[in-house]
Amino acid sequence: MRLRYATVDFSYAVFEYPLTIATEPDPFPLPGGALLQEQVLAGASSTVRLTSLRGVDAAHLVLADIDLTECLFAGAVHLDQLKVDGWCTFATTPAGWSWRYPWRWSRRQILAEESHWRVRGARRPRRSRGWTVPSEEAPKLEPAAVAVLYRQLCKSLEDGKNEPDAADFYYGECEMRRYDRRRPRAERWLLRTYRAISGYGLRVTRALVWPGAALGVTVATIMLWGLPNEKPKQEATGTVPAGGGKVTFEIDKADPQNPTGDWRTGERFEKALNVTLNSVVFRSSGQDLTTSGTYIEMGSRVAEPILFGLAVLAVRNRVKR
Structure with a gap:
């Protein structure tokens, strides 16, 4: 399926055969060799936006050159077998820095579900600044459910040899595990320490x-x-026994002084x-x-x-x- 200038929603779609959804880089040809006129769309981006894969079996699905910044993956099955090819873009964390939290929002790729969760779970308005506000149709997920999505998509990217982007999803999985209150407190504190010291082993600086x-x-x-x-x-120190000529010395070393x-x-x-x-x-x-x-x-x-x-x-x- 080759698309241009489109926003598509594949919620609960059933694919009977392997399918590739891709952005077509050039205008479509018409019968006779002429190209489809696109003057009315001048200035708009020809990149295709995918908004949802909820309820889809992604075992034989390939996404190529698709904008996934708003895509909802919750409810999809076999996400670990989804193939992300070409230049697919995910949402990113908002740019934020403060003296109190100098590494609070490391720049990384995220899923829309994490952004929605942070907006809904923010106790203070400033903590939701920069995150995407969810729509009414967006599902309300707990951190444990978002961690599962990250884990499956991380495996999908690793299988495609896309290690840098997979590392961002591993970071997101650890973040959701850190916020999951059903996990033992010791585990959450360990993750918090791991994040502060090395960003889960992913932040070089x-x-x-x-x-x-x-x-x-x-x-x-x-x-x-x-x-x-x-x-x-x-x-x-020496000792001379009475009436004898033998001298015994004991060698010792003084303690270091502060x-x-x-x-x-x-x-x-x-x-x-x-x-x-x-x-x-x-x-x-x-x-x-x-x-x-x-x-x-x-x-x-x-x-x-x-x-x-x-x-x-x-x-x-x-x-x-």
């Missing part, structure tokens, strides 16, 4: 900021509390950086540390490699094909 911040904090705390004033010196005075010196920075970089690769620097410094190093040896691993995962998920 966010995933790179956290390791850099962790390195900076570790270096600063090691310089401030972790390095002793001076390198501990070994002490020797730093005092100016801690912002180049030497302390170099030592702190050495400790921090070694902790990233699970190595001990061998540097004498205070009790606080020992615990700081132990924490960094656990946290920083995990943060760097998430950053590598985010880069991999955005560039793989």
Whole structure:
């Protein structure tokens, strides 16, 4: 089915044979070789808009070069077998940024159902700003139902080797799982932490900021509390038994003393950086540390490699094909 300048609704349509719905890039030819005149449509977009696939069996359906920004997928079956080909466009999150929520709305492709849910579930008017207002016919879905749609379409895009767009739908699935109050609270908090640290392993900038911040904090705390004033010196004590000529020495090492005075010196920075970089690769620097410094190093040896691993995962998920 080749269309131009059309808005179509396939709700509850029954397709007996495999079907491709596509936008025709050129005017249709008439009998005799002439082209269909389209002057009356000059200035309008020839892209076809699909508004609904509710109740459709999408097992043998192909969409090519279709505008899907308003398309409703709720109620369709076999969405995981739907083939999205060509330049199909989905809706996107609204552009929004604030000091309180600097990563609140990451730019990504979304389904119309998520936009509708955010408008209906917004407790404050400003939180619904920029999202598409649903029509009266649009179904009211819970986050769990929207997550299922994202999961099925994500598999469809992955099967078509469209990994970047599939990553956006995986992000949407995780968002809906995070808002699903029927899930355990521990799982929702884990998803919230995963989102804040690396955007579900998909936001490269966010995933790179956290390791850099962790390195900076570790270096600063090691310089401030972790390095002793001076390198501990070994002490020797001797005992001379009465009436004997034998001398026994016991060698011990004094405990590191907490730093005092100016801690912002180049030497302390170099030592702190050495400790921090070694902790990233699970190595001990061998540097004498205070009790606080020992615990700081132990924490960094656990946290920083995990943060760097998430950053590598985010880069991999955005560039793989």
